[in-house]
Structure formats: C-alpha cells, structure tokens
Amino acid sequence: MAGAREIDLDTWSRAGQYRLFRGYDRPHFATTARIDVTALMTQAKPAGVSPYRAFMHAIGTGIHAVPEFRMRFLRSGTGAETVVEYDAIALSATVPRAGDTFGYAYIPFSADWATFDAACKAVIEETARGTDLGANTGERVDLAYLSCLPWIDFTALDNALPGPDDCIPRFSWGKFVGDGQGRISCAMAVQVHHALIDGLQVGRLFEAVQARLDQFRGFSDAA
Template sequence: MHPATPIDLTTWPRREHFAHYRRAVPCSYSMTVQLDATAFADFLSRSARKTYIAQIWAIASIVNRHDEFRMCLTESGAPAIWPVVHPAFTVFNPQRETFSCVWAEYNADFGAFHEAAAALLAEHSSAAEFFPQGELPANAFDVSSLPWASFTGFTLDIRDAWDHLAPIFTLGRYVRRGDQVELPLAVQIHHAAADGFHTARLVSELQELLAHPHWIDQ
C-alpha cells in the first residue's frame, strides 16, 4: 500500500474550511438522491455482469477521480490524500440474517474488478465473521446495499467519528416510475473533507456514468 501524501496547507484552498469543520464545528452531512438508472439497468439485463458489482465499481471509479474523497489523516492529524482507495462492501448471509464486510482492490478495468469482486462475494456468501478477510486496509471506503427497500432519505448517526474522512455510500432498491428506473443513493460526507459542491459533482459524474453504461461489457 502506497502511503498517503500530506496536503500542502500553505497552498490548499480549503485549509480554513478543513480547520473549521474539524475543530470549531465538527460535522458530517448526508445527501440522498434518486439516480436515473434506466440505461444502466437495461444494459445489465442483457449482460452476464452482476448489478451490485457494477454499482460498486461505478462509485469507486468516481471516488478515485477526486482528492477530497480520498482524504485521510496523518498520525499528527494533518490532512493527506491516498493515491487510490478501495471499496469495502457488504455481502448478506440469508441463513444467519447477518452481513459480512469484504473489500476488493479498485481496478480501473471493470472486467478485472468484476472478476475479483464476484469471487469474493461467492467465497464469503456464507461467512459468519463480520470481516472474513481480516482488518480492512486503511485506504478503504464503505459501500452498503439495502436491496429490500427503496428510500428517499437515509442518515447514518456515527458517534465521535470526526477522524473518519472517507465517504460512505448506501444503495437502495430500484424504483420504477413509468419508463424510468431510479436508484436511491445516500452519501455520507465529513464536511472537513468535502463541501456540497464536491458531493454534487460526484453525484453528477456518477449519473453520467450510469447514463452511458457500455463500460459494463468492456
């Protein structure tokens, strides 16, 4: 794992914002959106690729475009940027009615990522441990799925998580409205890492990726 690169605070435009939301008013915020997944769902219906893995990769690919979503803290508490972050995601065990958390290395090649993630989901579908692979890497971020229900709002109340700068994503069940398929997505963000502008850009770029899903079979 390559080390995170400390941010140069003398030139960083968000230096004051980071300090404010880390110390003076530490806070996170959540944003729930309904993504238009019509083309995405249609393409997957004609593909052998798995929907959940495609959703995870789409999120991870956008997260890895932007420094603000790859942030962490050094041992001294200074902000730093990972060169790459990897998705950690849930796999449900229906017999136990519990889930496990696994992770896969991010790969810009969706086909290679899909192969690795599919093997992980198959291997750990009956896992009893919360973390069957052991401790997650420091440069992991969380994606979870709630495929049994749709939602228009979703908030995680995380106690004393002011050092957790990585974004957290929650996916819901598809909703069909006429000819359109909507995918609920909740995004939890530490305000010290990113402002509303950055999260809106992430959502917009993710929407663009879902609208042009030909990458699924590449």
C-alpha cells in the same frame, strides 16, 4: 508514504474549511439524490452484468474521479495530524449471509470493468461463505464503505458513526424503481466529513457515478 501524498495545509484551498469543521462534534453531513439506472437494468443486466457489482464500480469510479473522496486524516505517534490523499481506495461492502446477517468485504478498485468485476465477484463469494464479521476497527482508512438497501426506496439516510475523527465516506443505494414511462432509478446517499468534502465535491461525485452508469448502454461499450 507509498500510494499517498501529504496535503500542504499552507497552500491547500480548503485549509480554512478543514480547520473549521475539524473542531465540530458533529462534522458529518449526508446527501441523498436519485441515480438513473435505466441503461444498467434494461441493457447491461440482460447481457449478464450484475447490477450490484456494476453500481459498486460506478461508486468507485466516482471516488477516484474526485480527489477529496480519497483524502483522510492520519495521526502520528506524537499526536500531530496530517491530511493525505491516497492514489487508490478500496471498497468495503456489506455482503449478505445466511441467518439475516452480513460480513464486510474488501474489494480492490480497478478502473477496468472486467478486472474489477472478476475481483469483486470472488471477494463477495468468499465473504458470503465466511463467519467473521471482518469489521475495520481503525487499522485502515484507505477505504470507502458501501451498502445496498434493496428493500427500501429511501428519501434520506444517516449512518452510525464512531465519532468526529472518522473520515471514511459512506455510500448507500436503495431499491430500483420504475417511473411507469420506461425510466428506472434509485436513491443514493453519500455521507462525508465536512472537514474534507463540501457540497461541490459531493455534486461532482454524483455526476461521475451517473456518467459511469450511463456507459452501460450496450454491454460491449461497458466492457
């Protein structure tokens, strides 16, 4: 399979967890923690960086830094299931539209900020002009779902899920708020399938997202 490799369940260190949680009726878990966006908002934004697109790039960076976030279930025509790890994952983001509605955008990820930013901006603008919801109905799993809730400084978040076979991670981030001492942060929620991801990998994802956002100290360093 181009762009993906099958995981050998006989040698995979998480095979036991996979087999255990794969049989659960409710195998997903969600974690919410705060992310520091001080550098993004005080240095990169005044230099012209879009906080929305920059946060998406940070999430994409985290996904590609932690292999488990790129693993998915695949079922053959005979019903046999395999686990694969994709080389690259696209970001499916909700894009606001007129009339208090939204559409789903599908953004290719690039580690290079300028490349990603240009592609992300173009896809978002095209999606905003469209009328079709563009929802993924199961034809793709090489995705991660992203949504921004800029109206709420939430402390926890849960997502609508179609069932225990859905293994696409969900990411949400909330309102940017200051602490009165010069620091700015937001809540970020990550929802994953426990058959593929444990708390350890979620922690590594948060670290990678934070590290990418910290690189926006001085826009010349982020480009």
